[in-house]
Amino acid sequence: MIFxxxxxRAVASRLPVSKRQHIIKFLRVPYHTYNRGLAMIARLHRPVDGGLxxxxxxxxxxxxxxxxxTVISEAYAELYTAREGEMGMEYPVLYVSASLGMSRQRLGNKFQRATASPHRILSREDPIDWSVDRVLKCRTELLILDDAQFMFFNHRSSHVAAEMYGFVKDVIDTRMVSVLLVGEPDVDKFVYDIPSFERRGYRSEFLDPLSATPAGLKLFADLLKSIDRRLPFALPSRLDEYVTDFHKHSAGQIGRVMNLVEEAGYLALNDRSACILVEHLREAVRTRIRPGDDFDYFGYKATLQ
Known part of the structure; x- marks a missing residue:
């Protein structure tokens, strides 16, 4: 939604506060990096418009x-919503996030929760055995595995890493599902060290933070304007007036920007404010300043006097 x-904006400001909170929490904001990420997933999943x-x-x-x-991956999955099929619910794009301490059994349990359907009957109950089968029965075309570094790195034992590699390979070897590994840059090195993955047409897109160059800051300002147009307030919050503060705090990373805007938005809702004010930004950033960072974000130091 764009206001x-x-x-x-007047209509948005009169929505129930719970609805306005939901809008702020789940903002989807197209911008340079967002669009590039979505395009990469689309080329992997369905490279020909209207094709297979x-x-x-x-x-x-x-x-x-x-x-x-994560936001980009979730947004792409939302383009392909679950549908009713002959054997139960089908998930053309299935999104699952890995976690620290992941094992093949825990991953299987995540698949079970993500694809829960009262109409689906599984031939086996052991998550280790049926996780791949589950993906096939759900008629999944693209499996998105977020935080993939937890599957292969982060001080995992070689046994667990081998289990995770085996699962991904089992899925790809069916030749009925494609896999998108979403995670930190080291995932690239892991894949290129495995010929069986590289031979399966592996390609990757690296999402850089928006830089502090003039061109980067211009894109960053456009991002803040785009966020502002989607905030459910009666007046614009003019976030782009604080480009330097937002960029310094976030280092150009959209996740940190959205965390700050979300907190400031909630403060504005509680104050029944017509928009996000600078004092809301100051309070939101106050508890998010890294040790040793003495930058005066949004002029918050004046409030300490």
């Missing part, structure tokens, strides 16, 4: 924490 006229899914290949969407990978 870029006085009339649209590209099955049995593997790709990577990579970047540092806060680059927007």
């Amino acid at each position: 870029d006229t006085p009339e649209a 899914p590209n099955l049995g290949v593997v790709g990577g969407l990579l970047g540092e924490s806060g680059a927007g990978k």
Whole structure:
């Protein structure tokens, strides 16, 4: 939703506060990096407009924490919503996030929760055995594995890493599903060290933070304007007036920007404010300043006097 006229903003400001909170929490903001990430997933999944899914290949969407990978992946999955099929619910694009301490059994349990359907009957109950079978029964074309570094790195034992590699390979070897590994840059090195993955048409997109160059700051300002047009307030919050503060705090990473805007938005809702004010930004950033960072974000130091 975009609220870029006085009339649209007036309507948004009169929505129930719970609805306005939901809008702020789940903002989807197209911008340079976001669009590039979505385009990469689309090329991996369905490279020809109106054509068939590209099955049995593997790709990577990579970047540092806060680059927007999760939001982009979730947004793409939302384009292909679950549908009722002959054997139960079908998930053309299935999104699952890995976690620290992941094992093949825990991953199987995540698949079970993500694809829960009262109409589906599984031939086996052991998650280790049926996780691949589950993906096939759900008629999944693209499996998105977020935080993939937890599957292969982060001090995992060689046994667990081998289990995770075996699962991904089992899925790809069906030649009925493609896999997108979403995670930190080291995932690229892991894949290129495995010929069986590289041979499956592996390609990756690295999402850089928006830089502090003039061109980067211009894109960053456009991003802040785009966020502002989607905030459910009666008046614009003019976030782009604080380009330097937002960029310094976030290092150009969209995740950190959105965390700050979300907190400031909630403060504005509680104050029944017509928009996000600078004092809301000051309070939101106050508890998010890294040790040793003495930058005066949004002029908050004046409030300490």
